[in-house]
Amino acid sequence: ADEDVRRRTGLEWTILRPGSLTDDAGKGLVRLEASTGHGSVPRDDVAAVLAELVESPATAGLTLELVTGSVP
Structure with missing residues (x-):
């Protein structure tokens, strides 16, 4: 799916790849x-x-990964 999005012209995209999802309350x-x-x-x-x-x-135009960390 990532490659399909990247090939399309005229679209501004950002791909977010979260780590393992939890049902815990968000910490921000x-x-x-x-x-x-x-x-x-x-x-x-x-x-x-x-x-x-x-x-x-x-x-x-970026692909970013997201996990719990220390930045608000």
């Missing part, structure tokens, strides 16, 4: 990088990060 502390290694992340935090990424043109 994440690690968002090109490569994070293994980890988990609450669904609440994934939703919050997605909402921010949609509004951030700086992340267009």
